[in-house]
Amino acid sequence: MQDKRQRSIFTIKKLLLVTLVLFFSACNVEEKKSVNNAAIEKIVAEAMVQTEAISPLSAPRLIQANMAFSLSGLRSVAAQCFQCHGTDGNSKTGIPSLNGLSDDTLIQLITARKTNNNANDLMHKQAGAYTNAEIAVIASYISTLPKEMGE
Amino acid sequence: MRNKVSGLSRRHFLKMMGLGVGIAAAPILTKATQSRPHIIVVGGGFGGATAAKYLRHWSKDVDVTLIEANASYQSPILSNLILNGQRSLEQLNFSYDKLAKNYGVKIIQAKVKSIHSGKKQVELEEGKKLSYDRLILSPGIQFMDIKGLDQKKNLHAWMPNSEILQLKQQIASIKKEGVFLISIPKKPYRCPPGPYERACVVADYFKRKKVGGKVIVLDANAKVTVNADNFMRAFYETYKDIVEYVPQSLVEEVDSDKGVVITEVENYHADVLNIIPPHQASALIHDNGLANDKTERWAAVDPLSYESTQTPYIHIIGDSQGTGQPKAGHIANAEAKICADAVLRLLSGYSPYDFPRTNSACYTPITKNTATWITSTYAYDVSSKKMKLIKGSNGTSKAPTEENYHRMYDWANSLFGDTFS
Numbered sequence: 032m033q034d035k036r037q038r039s040i041f042t043i044k045k046l047l048l049v050t051l052v053l054f055f056s057a058c059n060v061e062e063k064k065s066v067n068n069a070a071i072e073k074i075v076a077e078a079m080v081q082t083e084a085i086s087p088l089s090a091p092r093l094i095q096a097n098m099a100f101s102l103s104g105l106r107s108v109a110a111q112c113f114q115c116h117g118t119d120g121n122s123k124t125g126i127p128s129l130n131g132l133s134d135d136t137l138i139q140l141i142t143a144r145k146t147n148n149n150a151n152d153l154m155h156k157q158a159g160a161y162t163n164a165e166i167a168v169i170a171s172y173i174s175t176l177p178k179e180m181g182e
Numbered sequence: 183m184r185n186k187v188s189g190l191s192r193r194h195f196l197k198m199m200g201l202g203v204g205i206a207a208a209p210i211l212t213k214a215t216q217s218r219p220h221i222i223v224v225g226g227g228f229g230g231a232t233a234a235k236y237l238r239h240w241s242k243d244v245d246v247t248l249i250e251a252n253a254s255y256q257s258p259i260l261s262n263l264i265l266n267g268q269r270s271l272e273q274l275n276f277s278y279d280k281l282a283k284n285y286g287v288k289i290i291q292a293k294v295k296s297i298h299s300g301k302k303q304v305e306l307e308e309g310k311k312l313s314y315d316r317l318i319l320s321p322g323i324q325f326m327d328i329k330g331l332d333q334k335k336n337l338h339a340w341m342p343n344s345e346i347l348q349l350k351q352q353i354a355s356i357k358k359e360g361v362f363l364i365s366i367p368k369k370p371y372r373c374p375p376g377p378y379e380r381a382c383v384v385a386d387y388f389k390r391k392k393v394g395g396k397v398i399v400l401d402a403n404a405k406v407t408v409n410a411d412n413f414m415r416a417f418y419e420t421y422k423d424i425v426e427y428v429p430q431s432l433v434e435e436v437d438s439d440k441g442v443v444i445t446e447v448e449n450y451h452a453d454v455l456n457i458i459p460p461h462q463a464s465a466l467i468h469d470n471g472l473a474n475d476k477t478e479r480w481a482a483v484d485p486l487s488y489e490s491t492q493t494p495y496i497h498i499i500g501d502s503q504g505t506g507q508p509k510a511g512h513i514a515n516a517e518a519k520i521c522a523d524a525v526l527r528l529l530s531g532y533s534p535y536d537f538p539r540t541n542s543a544c545y546t547p548i549t550k551n552t553a554t555w556i557t558s559t560y561a562y563d564v565s566s567k568k569m570k571l572i573k574g575s576n577g578t579s580k581a582p583t584e585e586n587y588h589r590m591y592d593w594a595n596s597l598f599g600d601t602f603s
Contacts, residue, residue, distance in 0.1 A: 107239065107523035108539050112513050115543065115596050118239070123599050124592040151580045153555050157541060160559035160575035 108165060109172040119176045129173050137170035196357075219244045219529045222304055222314040224466065226250030226278055227342060228259075229320030229500030229509035232518035232601045238285040241526050247288040247312065248278065249304065252343075255602070257512050258373065259544075260594050261339075261346045262383045264469055265353060266550065271344055280603040288502055297470045299493045319472075319481075320500040320514065321464035323372055324402045328459050332438035337457040340372060352454045355385060359394040365433045365525035366401045367460040370480075372501050372509045374408040376558060377401075377458060379546045382413070385421040385551045397424055398450055400431040400443065402460075402530055409546065409578045412554040418584070420549065433457060459581060461509075463502035472498060480504030485562055485569045486534040487524035488517060497521050505569050508542050516540035538562050540569065545590030552582035553590045 112129060116122050120129030129137060145158035145166070161169065196275040223234045226248055234248040254277045263269040281287040303311045309560040325338065339349040351364060361385050366377040381399045388395035399417070406413045406429075417425040435444040436457060443450045443457070462468070462479035474492045475482040483490055485505050488497040499521050500514035507513055517540055524534035543557040558576035560569040579586055 107520050107535055108537075110236070110519040110523075111516055111539055111541050113519075114512055114541070115593060117596055118235075118600050120498050122596060124595045125589070126592045126596050150577060153543060153577075153579070155558050156544075156557050156577045157559060158573055160539070160541070160561075160572045 096126050105168050105172045108161075109169045112169065112173070119179075121179055130176055130178055132174065134167075134170040134174040137173060138167055141166045141170065211475070219315040220313065221316045221318065221525060221529075222312060222516050223248045223318045223320065224250075224304070225320035225321060225322060225464075225500070226252070226255055226289075227322055227500060227514065228597070228601050229514035229518045230318065231255070231276075231278070231281060232515040233318050233320065233499060233522050235281050236519050236522040237525065237567070238287055240522065242286070245288070245527065246286075247290060248281065248361050249290045249294060249306070249312075250278065250292045251291070253291055256342045256344060257511070257598065258340070258342050258344075258376070260590075262380045263375070263547065265380070265464075266383050266387045268550070271347060275370045276598060276602040278602070284603065294466060297466075297496070299425050299470070299496060302495055314495070315529060316495055318497045318499060318518075318521060318525065319502065320466045320498075320518070321466040321502055323461040323463065323501045323509070324394075324465050325459040326462055328433055328457065329435040330438060331436040331457055331459065333457075335438040335461075336436060336457045338458045339456065340376075349454075349456060349538065353371050353387070356392065356395060356453045358392055359396075360392070360454075361396045361398060361452040362388075362454045362456065363398040363400065363450055364456040365431075365443065365458060366399070366403065366407075367458055368402040368432070369407050369594065370439050370463050370506075370509055371458070373544075374508055374510065375413075375544055375546045376415040378406060378409070378416075379548075380456070381425060381427075382416050382421070382546075382548050385416075388424050389421065389516045390550070395424065396426065397421070398452060399425060399427045400433060400445065400450065401427065401429045402432040403429065405429050409554060409602065412546075412548065412578060412582060416548050420467060425543045440600045461501075463498075463504075472496065475504035477504075484534075485520075485567070486536065486538060487528065488521040489524075489528075490505055497525065507540060507569050508558070510542060510544060511601075512544060512597055513540055513542040515597060516542070536562070537565075538569075541575075543593065545586060545588065547590065548582035551561065551584050551587050553586040554579045554582045555586055555589075555593075 033047045078175050099125055112120065115126050116129045122128040140157050142163065144152065221237055221244055223230045223246065230248060237244060237246045256271060257274040257276065260269050260274055264271060270386050278289045282289050294506050295305045295307045297304055297317065302315070303313050304317065307310050328442070337345055337349050337352070339345045356362060364377055364381055381397050385397045388397065418426045431445045431447065433443055433445060436442070436455065441452055441455055443452070443455060463473050463481055467473050467481050470492050472481045472492050473479060481490060481503050482492065483498050483503050483505060488499050488503060490496045490498055499517040499535040501509040503517070519537040520540060527534055539559060539561050541557065543555065545553050545555045548555045556578045559572045561572050563570040
């Protein structure tokens with residue numbers, strides 16, 4: 032029991048971190064070094080997956096609400112990729128699919144486009160609009176989506 | 183309202199959010215709701231179709247009805263290519279069958295007569311009344327009057343219908359050394375690059391087929407409103423003997439019988455007048471008291487949920503809303519996803535997500551085999567409570583290229599697929 036409770040608290044802490052990271056990143060605060068840090072992003076990505084495993088009754092209501100913010104935000108922000116990359120990242124055109132790629136691969140690909148300094152690349156402009164923390168959670172969300180959902 | 187957990191159980195909520203997998207226990211905070219929430223979406227364009235689809239894609243615990251006056255949708259995106267024969271109307275025609283089949287959206291082909299917001303009901307023209315828990319309106323635009331303009335003679339071809347075919351015929355019948363005139367209203371108007379794109383497509387057609395033809399572009403704005411470098415280069419270099427670009431030329435009056443356009447400065451004669459009148463939100467918005475922004479032309483909404491600031495439980499997305507984001511199909515799809523997510527959360531007793539983002543992108547043909555692109559991304563600004571352009575996220579391609587021309591079809595087909603299938 033105690034062990035389970037501690038695990039929950041640990042996950043809740045991670046969750047709060049996610050919420051904080053999302054808060055700071057979405058405030059358009061100048062990207063701080065602490066946020067722009069691969070280690071934190073990894074934790075964020077992991078936390079997003081682990082939040083699903085939280086015992087529903089263990090978290091206070093406020094935390095539940097915060098979790099809902101993060102999870103839902105994740106979905107609505109990630110879905111902004113689907114105008115071009117297809118619903119749930121399943122592309123039916125010459126634009127690459129995102130579905131089926133791991134979170135690490137997605138982070139690498141999006142970050143590469145963000146940092147390529149090619150002003151003539153549409154995706155460079157798009158990727159540059161998201162903080163590294165947001166890219167991490169977007170990647171995490173898309174990597175968990177089933178293939179061809181809704182078809 | 184914020185942080186409030188309503189009668190719906192958390193499990194129900196997670197299920198609605200599509201995250202219920204793996205949670206075996208059934209923690210019931212309070213009693214379950216009596217009936218399934220019903221969301222009505224009015225208008226089956228890029229905004230409405232996307233909202234209806236994603237509501238059901240993300241939750242099978244809500245019922246969604248899409249009310250649309252027409253049997254299918256004719257996309258204005260790529261429709262300028264009908265003018266030069268590179269696309270057919272059939273290729274840009276989308277039915278709602280896939281939304282029904284793949285997502286279980288109920289489709290009703292009907293016109294909405296009125297909204298009874300107190301009773302949360304929509305009344306159809308035939309008299310039938312439908313109840314909603316949340317109502318999403320994506321009805322597009324309507325045109326404002328220009329003195330003397332007969333819209334049947336001087337087509338705008340700026341709505342999702344077959345009028346573009348008539349304009350194509352008019353252009354095809356222009357004699358040698360004939361004149362095509364297009365007028366652009368003051369912004370905001372639907373599809374910012376669209377009129378300039380149309381001028382380029384017609385100029386390219388003249389260049390290839392009708393030596394000596396002229397394209398006059400009367401722009402009510404002080405300068406090209408978007409992608410200015412590429413369009414100015416097209417007007418002053420690529421089509422320098424064909425296009426006459428006249429900024430700050432507000433159309434004050436039209437003589438449709440004589441084919442004359444009157445601006446403050448000059449009168450223009452042309453064989454084909456393509457007058458795009460100034461826009462405002464659709465009549466459905468105005469007739470129901472929802473056009474409450476500062477200009478009284480558009481619907482003021484909360485950008486976190488697109489809920490009207492005037493009437494609760496009514497959300498407005500797409501070209502009718504007045505957040506200041508561009509009015510175009512790609513970003514209407516983006517807004518629809520934010521709205522769908524917010525509506526599902528609100529139905530579960532949660533608040534909308536605090537930091538939504540939307541993006542806009544468009545490929546624009548400049549010649550028969552080259553195109554350019556524009557893009558921008560918007561984020562919610564906490565202090566002003568508005569969607570704001572993210573610094574550095576807006577840009578255009580350096581020049582029109584053949585690669586962009588091919589990528590244009592990928593972009594459009596992806597957007598069509600994400601919206602209608």
